Amino acid sequence: MWPSTNLAQWERRHWALVILALLAVTLTPLGWIQWRQVRLLDNVASNQVDSIMWQAYQLERELSRLDDAVHSAEVEPEAADADNLAERYEIFLSRIDLLTKIPRHDLIEGTSTYADARQRLTDFTTMVEPLFADPHALLKDPEALARVDNAIDSLLPVLAELTRDANRAVARFVDERNAQLQQQSYLLIGLATVQALGLLAFVALLVRHIRKQQRQYARLKKLSRELTEARDQAEAANRGKSVFLANMSHEIRTPFQGLLGMLNLLGDAQLTSQQRDYLQTARDSAEHLLGVLNDILDVSTMESGTLKLSAAPVHLPTVVQEVNDLMQVAARDKGLDLNAHCAPDLPAWVQADATRLRQILFNLIGNAIKFTPQGHIMVEVARAPRLPDGVAITVRDTGMGMDRETLERLFTRFYQADNSLRRRIGGTGLGLEISRNLARMMGGDIQVSSQQGMGSVFTVTLSLPLAEAPPESATAPIDPSHSRRLRLLVAEDHPINLKYMSILLEKMGHEATFCENGQEALQLLARETFDAVLLDYHMPVLDGMATTEAIRQMDGPASQIKVILVTADVVNDTRKRALEVGVNEFTSKPLQAQDLEAALARCGLLDPPEQSVPGLVVQRVSGHSPLSSYELPMRLPDPASSLIGTVLDTESYTEVLSMMPDDSLHEMLDTLFAPPEGTVHKLLQALADKDREVAGHEAHQLKGTSLLLGFKALATIAARIELLAKGSDPLTADLPEQVLRDMDRTQQALQQFESQGTTARPSTT
Structure with a gap:
C-alpha cells in the first residue's frame, strides 16, 4: 500500500490533469472561433468595405461643390476666383481616382449604375478638361460656363444613384457578416457556459487575491496621503521662498540705494589715490553683489512661471548701440576691440521687451569680455530667415574657447568650466541660463560653438515682430x-x-x-x-x-x-x-x-496716452520699455543731515509738499501722529493689548502712509510688525519702544528739513 503522502500527491496530479483537460476542451474551440472572428474583422478592415459608400458620397458631394462654384461664377463673374474654381475641379478629379482604386470596389463594379457612372465621368472629364486648363479664360466665357453647368446637372443624378447602389452593396455585405457572427455567437454561448462551471473552482482563489489587494490598496492609500502632504509642504515651502525673495529684494535694495549713493558721493570728494582705489573696490563689490541678487531673483521668477515680457515698439539699432557704448569701457580696460554691426536690411522698429533684450546683450557681451584676454569681440545683428520675424544676434570673440564637455554643461545653473575661473574671473553661473530662458520666451533660442584656444560664437535667435515707430517723445507738461x-x-x-x-x-x-x-x-x-x-x-x-x-x-x-x-x-x-x-x-x-x-x-482710458500731470514732467523715450526695478535711477539720501537721510526720504516728502496745501498737510500729519486716534497711537494700543489682528491692520496702514510720505524708519518698523502679525512669532515687548523711537526721530527729521527749507510748514509735534 502506498503511503498517504504519495496518494495525496497522486490526487493533486490527477486534479491538475482534469483541470488542464477541461481548459483544453473549452478553450480550444473558443480560440478557434475567436480566430475566425478576427480573420473576418481583419478582412473587413483591410478591404475597407464601408469606404465604398463614403467615397461615392464624397464624389457626389464634391461635384455639388463644383456645381455651386460654377453657378456662382455664372451669376457673379466679377466676384469669382479662378484659382478657387480650378481647385474645386482638381478635388473632384481626385475623388474619381479614389472611387476606382479603393479595395472591394468589386461589390458594385458589376452593377449597371457603376458602369454608366464610369462612362459618364469619362465623358464629363473629357469635355471640361480643356476648359479648366485655363480657369481665367473660362470665367470670361459665359457659354463655356453654361456648358459645364449643364454637364454637371446631368451628371449629378447618376452619382446620386451610384451612392445609393454603394449603400445597398455595403448593407448586403454587412448582413452576411452579421449572419456569420451570429452563428459564432451561439457557439460562444455554449462554450462560455461550460467555461463558467470550470471558473467556479477558482472563486476561492480570487477572493483570497482580492483581500490581498485590499490590504495593498490600504497601504497605497496611506502612502498617497503622505505624498500629498509632502507635496503640500513643498508647495508651501516654494511659496515661502517666493515671499522670502520678495522681502529680501525689498530689504536688500533699500540699503543698497544708500550704500551706492554714498559711494557715488564719496567719489566727488577730495581723496588720495589709495582712498580712491579703496572706494572703487567697494563700489565694484557692491555693484557685483547687486547683480548677483538680480540674477537670483530672475531665476526664481522664471521657475515660478510668473515672469512676463512687456513688449513695446523698440528701435533695435539704438538698443544695440546703447549696449555697445556701455560695454566699451570694460572692453578698453582689457585692451579689447569691441565692434557692433547691424545689417542694412535689419528692421528698425520691432515689438520687444527692451529691458530683457538689453539683459541678453549685456550677459553675452559681458561673458565675451571676461573670457577674452586679448583680441577683439564682434557683435552682428541680422535677419534670421528660418524664423518668422526672426532676428539673429551673433557675438564672436577670440577668447580661450571651450572644450566639448564644457559646451554640454554650459547652460547648467551655477556651472563654470573649473573653479580657477570662478576665482579668477567671478560670476554666478546664472547669466547664460537666464539669457536662454529669455530668448525662448521671445520665440527663439541660443546656440553656441567653440574650440579651445579658438574663441567662441554665441548666436541668439529671437522672433521680434515688426512695429510702427511711436510718436515723438514728449518732455513738456501737457495741459x-x-x-x-x-x-x-x-x-x-x-x-x-x-x-x-x-x-x-x-x-x-x-x-x-x-x-x-x-x-x-x-x-x-x-x-x-x-x-x-x-x-x-x-x-x-x-x-x-x-x-x-x-x-x-x-x-x-x-x-x-x-x-x-x-x-x-x-x-x-x-x-x-x-x-x-x-x-x-x-x-x-x-x-x-x-x-x-x-x-x-x-487700460486705454487716456487720450492721448502721453498726457501727464500738471506741474510734473514725465519723460518718455521712444522705443524703450519701462526699466526694470534694478535699472531705475536710485534715490540718494540727503547728505545735509544724517538724521534726515536715515529716517526721511526727502525726495518723496518734497513731492508731497509740492502737491499739498498747508492745511491738508497738517491734517495728514495729525492723522498719523496726533493722540489718541493717530495711526501710530492706535498701533501702540493694539501692541499693548496683544491684538494681532488689529496690530497687523494698523501696521499695514502705517506702512502705506509712511511709504507715501517718505518716512523710511516708520515704514520699516511697520512692515516688520505687519509680517509678525501675520505669522505665529510673538509680538516682542521691544516693538512699542521701537515705534515710539522711530516716530520721535521722524518728527525731528521733519523739523530739521523744514528749518533747512524756504517754505514754512505746520508743526509736526
Missing part, C-alpha cells in the same frame, strides 16, 4: 484740459491715503468718488457709472481681490469696468492671483502720478 477727464471710483480706507489721492487725482484733472471698502464700491457701481475703479489690496469687509471677483460677476456694463489694483505687495503670486480674478492693471504703493497715468493709459 489736462486737452486730455480726457475720467470719472474714477476709489476704494481706500485710510484717511491720509484718501486725502493724498484726492489731491493727486484733482491735479491730474480727473473726477473721483471715494469709499472705504469693497462692499461700498459694489453698491456705488450698481447705481452709478465710472470709467475705472482703483482698489486698495488690503481693505476691511472686502479686500481688493474679493471686490474684483464680485465686480466680474455683476450684471450689465459694470462687470466690464477697468480695475486697477493699488498694492505694495511685490510677491509674484499676488499678480498672478489678481489677473485670475479679473484685475486689468497694477500700480504700486505709494501711488505716484506717473504710475497711475501709465496704468490708465495701458
